[in-house]
Amino acid sequence: MDLLQRFTHGEIDAFETLVHQFQGDIYAWTVRIVRDPCVAEDLTVETLWRIYRARHQFRSDGNFGAWARRIATNLAIDHLRRNRPEQSFAAEPAGVLRPDPLVQGEIHERIQQAFRRLPAKLQAAATLALVEELPYGEIASALGTSVGAAKVRVFRAVRILRKRLSQAGIRPE
Amino acid sequence: MKEHEDKYMSEHNDREIREALKQSFPPVNTELRRDVWPDILRKLDARQVGVPWYDWALVGLSAVMFLAFPRLALLFAYHL
Numbered sequence: 001m002d003l004l005q006r007f008t009h010g011e012i013d014a015f016e017t018l019v020h021q022f023q024g025d026i027y028a029w030t031v032r033i034v035r036d037p038c039v040a041e042d043l044t045v046e047t048l049w050r051i052y053r054a055r056h057q058f059r060s061d062g063n064f065g066a067w068a069r070r071i072a073t074n075l076a077i078d079h080l081r082r083n084r085p086e087q088s089f090a091a092e093p094a095g096v097l098r099p100d101p102l103v104q105g106e107i108h109e110r111i112q113q114a115f116r117r118l119p120a121k122l123q124a125a126a127t128l129a130l131v132e133e134l135p136y137g138e139i140a141s142a143l144g145t146s147v148g149a150a151k152v153r154v155f156r157a158v159r160i161l162r163k164r165l166s167q168a169g170i171r172p173e
Numbered sequence: 174m175k176e177h178e179d180k181y182m183s184e185h186n187d188r189e190i191r192e193a194l195k196q197s198f199p200p201v202n203t204e205l206r207r208d209v210w211p212d213i214l215r216k217l218d219a220r221q222v223g224v225p226w227y228d229w230a231l232v233g234l235s236a237v238m239f240l241a242f243p244r245l246a247l248l249f250a251y252h253l
Contacts, residue, residue, distance in 0.1 A: 012217070019210050028203035035201055044205070045212045052213070108197040115194065130191045131198045158190050165193075 004060040015055075019048055022065060026072045029142065032132050033076040033124050043079060047072040066141055073124065073142040080120035085113065107170055114164040118157050125150055126157035 006014035026047050031040035050071050051058075058067060115123065121143070128139045129150070140150040239246050 015213075016210060019213060020208070023209050024205045027205040027209075031201050031203055035198060037202065037206070041205070041207070041209065045209050045216070048209065048213050049216050052217070111193055111197040115197070126194075127198075130194050158187055161190060 002060070004058070004062075004064060007064075008055050008058055008060050010055060015052055018051075018064065022068050023048065025065060026068055029069050030072050030076050032134075033073065033127055034079055035127070039079060043072065043075050047075055050075070069142045070144055073144075077120045077124050080116075080123050083116075084120060085116055110168055110170055111165065114161055114168065114170075117164070118160055122153050122157035122160070125153035126161070129154045130158075 003014050003017060007018055023044060027040055027044045030043045030047070031037055034040050034043065047068065051068055054071070058064070115126070118126065125139060125143060128134045128142070129136065136147045136150050140147045143150055143153075145153075239249075
């Protein structure tokens with residue numbers, strides 16, 4: 001019996017091997033979405049725990065890495081949803097991303113705020129596509145959507161973000 | 174022509190947003206700092222000690238039955 005079959009039968013040794021094999025990949029994926037190492041560690045544990053509990057649903061001839069990544073993505077999106085800031089920021093005189101470091105720091109903070117207020121699914125897709133610049137195929141597989149749907153999410157995220165930044169008086173250049 | 178301009182503007186704007194985001198979100202360290210297996214083991218152990226919900230439901234149901242019909246206890250004892 002191979003490793004994945006032993007895992008689906010609930011063998012702890014097989015699961016331990018898989019944890020050691022995939023924990024790094026799950027963490028790396030999660031931290032790219034949530035951007036917080038401590039939260040990503042907790043979510044990695046939760047992802048592996050969910051994987052163990054859902055072992056009967058896994059087909060032993062399937063792609064374990066892709067399955068694990070999808071579970072990790074769902075948990076990361078849940079986290080973003082739960083921690084999404086509600087308050088909006090007041091409009092201020094127009095700022096352009098440039099020289100003065102102090103002003104720049106504040107503008108970056110406002111961009112982060114605006115980004116974190118995006119719906120969780122859009123935020124995750126946009127982080128992976130625009131900040132991490134990962135291929136859409138990889139993003140779509142982790143989100144459990146088609147490549148087209150992943151692109152639509154990123155497009156919507158950009159449109160909302162642009163609108164909110166312009167309301168806040170920020171003009172990226 | 175208009176379509177071409179719109180596409181150019183859209184790509185230009187996307188590039189601006191992309192750059193702004195990349196500047197606002199510094200790269201994260203993707204290296205896991207510790208082995209999480211001990212945490213998983215703790216969760217597994219905690220789960221093994223726990224009593225499943227249907228056992229609690231059975232205990233609750235029995236208690237309600239004995240309170241509502243005390244004579245059932247005698248019948249139950251007789252069958253034991």
